[in-house]
Amino acid sequence: MLGYKLFASGLNTLSVAAIVLDVNAAVSAAGTNQATATTLTNTLNGVTTAAAGSGVVLYAASAGDCQIVYNGGRTR
Numbered sequence: 001m002l003g004y005k006l007f008a009s010g011l012n013t014l015s016v017a018a019i020v021l022d023v024n025a026a027v028s029a030a031g032t033n034q035a036t037a038t039t040l041t042n043t044l045n046g047v048t049t050a051a052a053g054s055g056v057v058l059y060a061a062s063a064g065d066c067q068i069v070y071n072g073g074r075t076r
Helices: 003-007 013-020
Strands: 023-028 044-049 068-071
Touching: none
Parallel strands: 023 044, 044 068
Antiparallel strands: none
C-alpha cells in the first residue's frame, strides 16, 4: 500500500510509515515498453525474473511515497 492512500485518511506520518512498508519479493518483469511493463505497486519490490527487453514501471506516486526496487533478475 502506498502512503497517499493512508495520508488521505488523516493518519499521521509515523503511522503511515509503519503501515506502508509492504513487500513483493517475487516480481517478474514483463512487456517491451512502458505501457506493457509490470507496474510495481508495493513499497519494496524484488525483481526475480527479467528477460532481455522486459521491464518494470514505478507506480505514479504522490508526495511522501517511496518505492525501492532490487533487480535480482538482471540479464547480461
